[in-house]
Amino acid sequence: MTSPTGTVPTRTAEATTGRASGGVGDSPQRPDGALKVRGEFAYSSDAWHEDMLWGTTLRSPYAHARIVSIDITEALRVPGVYAVLTHADVPGANLHGLERQDQPVLAVDVVRYHGEPVALVAADHPETARRAMRRIEVGYEVLPPVSDAEQAVHGDVPALHPGGNVVRHVRVVRGDQDATADVVVRGEYQVGMQDQAFLGPESGLAMPAEDGGVDLFVATQWLHVDQQQVCIALGLPPDKVRITLAGVGGAFGGREDLSIQVHACLLALHTGKPVKMVYNREESFYGHVHRHPATLYYEHGATHEGKLVYVRSRIYLDGGAYTSSTPAVVGNAATLGVGPYDVDNVTIDCWGAYTTNPPCGAMRGFGAVQAAFAYESQMDKLAEALGLDPVEVRLRNAMSEGSVMPTGQVVDSPAPVAELLRLVRDRSLPTNGHGESVDLRAMPGGVSNTTHAENVVRGVGYALGVKNICFSEGFDDYSTARLRLQVVGGEPAVEVHTAAVEVGQGLVTIEQQIVRTELGVERVTLRPADTTIDSAGGTSASRQTYMTGGAVLAACRAVRDRVFALARAKLGPEPTGLSLVGGKIVAATGGVLADLVDVLGGNVIDETVQWRHRPTTELDPETGQGFAHVQYGFAAHRAVVDVDVELGLVKVVELACAQDVGRAMNPKALLGQIHGGSTQGLGLAVMEEIQVSDGLIRNPSFTDYLIPTILDTPPMPVDVLELADPHAPYGLRGAGEPPAISSGPAVVAAIRAATGMALTRMPVRPEHITGTDH
């Protein structure tokens, strides 16, 4: 497939002959596509019940304060109010958390961040609930904020949690710790707090059930991890907490932690009525975790020839008030901290800190994004110090299959880093289109009419990135799929049931494609994802196509074995090499044996399979050595920018990407992931930042938290490689995150090339380019 915006491999006619259409490698329509385009798709915020109440959350206006009193009397008096709840009303453990249970469901005696939930109200109208909420009197004794992660780790700062302010420290050491080099470059880098900025705010509906349990409909990323936490907080067993996925309006990591889950259930159980909760845009900025801001210190040593000798770094990630995913983010930043390069001697120390800033957790590419900005900035700096081209210095150090990671892990599947970089480098550069007449839309500043090409300088920048795919460090990572094959209306039909969450990435299509390919059945329906089936793991770490795709594939094989057994019983001993194609059972020699419909008859074949990727190991606590990651994903970007160097405004002209995906399961969806990830990285490079001062969020709105518009989003040509990973289903490589890692650094590199400035902080603001910071 060749389009102005990309080249994506298509299967040859030969390869698809005899295959059910809409199988693996095709780009069939999404089952939810037409509904979404028509505005008819039911998102979680559309959930409705005749008799429902509306829940709201009272949040802390302070970053850090002691709670001295909570008085709900006046709030309870408001007509229409059914419940006002505080921590005292939490029946189970008043704690939740993804990796550690350290976050109160409702604050008890202290609040540790601006926006921390303190009390809940349920009322018959959302406005009544909000009005009543304002009548809750909370007495606060304001405490000094702890705003700086590095100080929280090393400084003389009060401990925010019993164990101190270090959430996790990972040290990765390999090779000669005292190595010296001909050429040394050092730098200090900063990454701002990015937001996932999903468009569908947190929302859901909890319904009390007659058995004393609760049914929850919610937009999330991992049903079972929500269920676990809800059970703990409510003191209920899993069979009493049933969660069904409601339509998800984007996630990007921001729905991994709980938002309304426990709160809505608490209110529903207290009032005996269905309770709906929906955050508005402003509350959404307080209601989910963000990308960790980071400070990174790097030193690279290289030979005169540009071969890396050593990398030393210290990385500080601001985890904010609670643990969330910080341990995993720290693990990623530490283990991927040198990037996709061969380096024999490595020392990396990475800390995740507690502060009184907004909690930070999962966001697309976590840990890898922050590290990539620093190590790619360093590679450019090294190139400059060596008088080498930035591409050349990367090519001389690019890792490949067989390379050894700083963790000692040998990379045992394709790692075509150099090839990816050459692909973006060898693309022709976009022309400099500023002729006689100026098209403002092509200018930095756009239609705001700030330049007619005066002081506009073009720059080109490159970056590489690497991301671990699936859950790492010994985590027991699995997914579950149940398939039912039967004849419906004279046709074979398959129903697929998993608890895997569709957040827009297209897993629902992939599941159908796999079944069509493996079972030769056109009609594939998906049951809603819920907790009546075992876990599918989270929709995170670029893992669902790999994991739930793997589980569906395994379930297909189990179903197929049952079909063949039936066929044997009906048709007698069969020729070898059976397959299911186009609704028929086909032998390798001899062609069609029977119609699937006839073989199945009235049988229902029902198979549930739990599927795991190969195991990984924990990191050695002293040295950070270990077989920590299942798979690595790589991407390369080339950014071309026009910078108005006098005003500091940037127009990204083109953002080319090359990525290895092992197998393009659905080329169109893949292109969407690459374009979306690249754009999210671009946003981080030039505009996206939650501004926090003394722990307070200053821009909780889309008026002031800017995300790229179509005018900010350039043409994004894409090259896709399909080098199979022998360990993965179909050889596929998780694809969602890598494009979000290298795009930001490439854009910043291009801005540096245009301006000649060091630009050590991302996002780059006009103030940085014009030296008008203060």
Added chain:
Amino acid sequence: MCTTYSVTWYDTTTWYDSEEIREVDFLRPSSMAEALAAKAERPDAVPIAGGTDVMVELNFDRTRPDALLDLTGIAELAEWSDTGDGGIRLGAGVSYTRIITELGQRLPGLAMASRTVGSPQIRNRGTVGGNLGAASPAGDTHPVLLATGASVELASTRGLRTVPAEEFYVGVKRSVLAPDELITAVLLPGTTAPQQFSKIGTRNAMVIAVCSFAIALHPEQAATGNSTVGTGIGSAGPTPLRATEAERFLTAELANADQWTSPRALDDSVRRRFGDLVAAAASPIDDVRGSAAYRRHALAVLARRTLGWAWWDYCLERTSRCA
């Protein structure tokens, strides 16, 4: 009289010890006379035109008025006409989209500013009357109204008055509009002379101004001794501002060098001085959108550049000697 619909929502202040739900009057006058009568009777009624500011306030529960006065049923507010002396009387309810398509040639500065407002949806609904009603220092039309010497027409049952734009703004989101008044129109002088508008935002579309600047040349004033250059600064002070010193400086420069009759390219030093004076006229602050220092710096650049573009256009019209 005008139709009244009741909308129910919840009152912020008084309802919990008295009534739970309050009726809110939604007034729909169909003529200006009805509207003015309604506003005289209910000065607390909040006018709503495109609603692109009002609805945000309502949705975020920042204000819950007793009455809304819907202006979209008044035909004359959505019209523009020639004033007879070459100028244009622009009804307060004409949308940005219409300004761009219908008046792009005749009101070049205002059309440029209109193009930078929000997104197509916002430009379809939003109006200059609403921009003035909100009187935000970041409103994009204000610098142009200042630079072009526009006036605002205000009406009430007491009568009609015309206020120069410069006198309209009195503080952050405050204007001289009286509680019983409505903005009926904006009066823009006719001109064929160049105008420019330029706005800084940290993305390339759909962005609130970090700062903005408008310039309008008034060659017709050359003979009168009045200012021949109009300026307007946005988002760099509590109100939109004129850069009076810069206007004075440039008026003198252009007069001394007899530039109006035989225009020549402007010295770089003149353009820079003009930019510096514009920057000096601003009183910006540090906020989430930008630093005060950046705003000043950017204003100097915008002023210099827009002057260059406007002057270049003027030269082209008069002669080809500017190259």
